[in-house]
Amino acid sequence: MRCVRGSMRWKPRSRRANSMTGGEPKLQIHVIPVTPLQQNCSLVWNDDTKRAALVDPGGDVEQLMSALAHFDLTLSRIWLTHGHFDHAGAAAELRERTGVSVEGPHRDDQFWLDLIEEGAQRYGVPGLRNVTPDRYLDDGETLEFEGVEFKVAHTPGHTPGHVVIYNQDARIAFVGDVLFAGSIGRTDFPRGDHQQLIDSITGKLWPLGDDMTFIPGHGPVSTFGRERHGNPFVADHITGYAGAAKQAPDAAEQRTSKRYS
Numbered sequence: 254m255r256c257v258r259g260s261m262r263w264k265p266r267s268r269r270a271n272s273m274t275g276g277e278p279k280l281q282i283h284v285i286p287v288t289p290l291q292q293n294c295s296l297v298w299n300d301d302t303k304r305a306a307l308v309d310p311g312g313d314v315e316q317l318m319s320a321l322a323h324f325d326l327t328l329s330r331i332w333l334t335h336g337h338f339d340h341a342g343a344a345a346e347l348r349e350r351t352g353v354s355v356e357g358p359h360r361d362d363q364f365w366l367d368l369i370e371e372g373a374q375r376y377g378v379p380g381l382r383n384v385t386p387d388r389y390l391d392d393g394e395t396l397e398f399e400g401v402e403f404k405v406a407h408t409p410g411h412t413p414g415h416v417v418i419y420n421q422d423a424r425i426a427f428v429g430d431v432l433f434a435g436s437i438g439r440t441d442f443p444r445g446d447h448q449q450l451i452d453s454i455t456g457k458l459w460p461l462g463d464d465m466t467f468i469p470g471h472g473p474v475s476t477f478g479r480e481r482h483g484n485p486f487v488a489d490h491i492t493g494y495a496g497a498a499k500q501a502p503d504a505a506e507q508r509t510s511k512r513y514s
């Protein structure tokens with residue numbers, strides 16, 4: 254976390270991402286560690302419109318509201334990667350205070366969203382609340398924010414309803430607790446599944462490209478390429494992953510299929 258605290262400038266690399274507005278959206282990302290678990294809540298905003306999205310507001314609502322005020326931003330999106338309290342615990346209160354609806358995760362994580370208060374109590378974190386999203390997310394869906402389209406991948410394993418939210422053109426992914434720099438998410442929770450998590454990573458993340466930068470739920474940012482090389486759980490020499498299947502009939506299918514050596 255220590256490594257990702259603070260702003261990072263972020264601009265879509267191709268004009269394809271800007272087709273909805275015509276101009277180049279000046280999106281910025283500021284990572285705010287929240288709760289005693291130091292969960293990376295991402296504040297994403299457009300510098301021109303001053304409208305913002307929060308990805309995984311796990312707690313510390315006052316801190317998040319101060320960050321919005323500090324940068325003179327209006328909240329317009331709340332996105333959740335999964336139902337664990339350190340990622341979703343502030344969503345209900347933020348929705349109440351701002352009127353912004355909650356999008357994500359996949360419906361299979363609702364049982365976790367119903368356990369937020371219990372989990373928070375166990376860890377001694379006050380003020381977190383259970384939440385039912387206004388919209389569940391499914392694999393392949395699109396989320397629009399300030400003229401930029403973010404895509405959704407359903408990535409079960411850590412939790413059954415975990416999703417990853419990414420933008421191909423800007424080469425950025427919010428991966429929650431699926432993947433970390435040098436590690437992967439725990440799978441010893443109810444309905445966690447180690448092999449499913451590995452399959453989510455090799456099948457849904459790696460095909461997006463080695464130069465994809467990801468912001469994990471905890472710890473420093475990294476790239477998929479770096480993890481394919483050195484991650485002790487999912488490096489290619491461990492998983493046997495050998496790239497997307499080149500024989501797939503079209504480019505889109507190639508990106509989402511996988512091949513093992």
Ligand SMILES: [Zn+2]
Binds near residue numbers: 335337411430
């Ligand atoms: Zn988690």
Ligand SMILES: [Zn+2]
Binds near residue numbers: 292
């Ligand atoms: Zn977490």
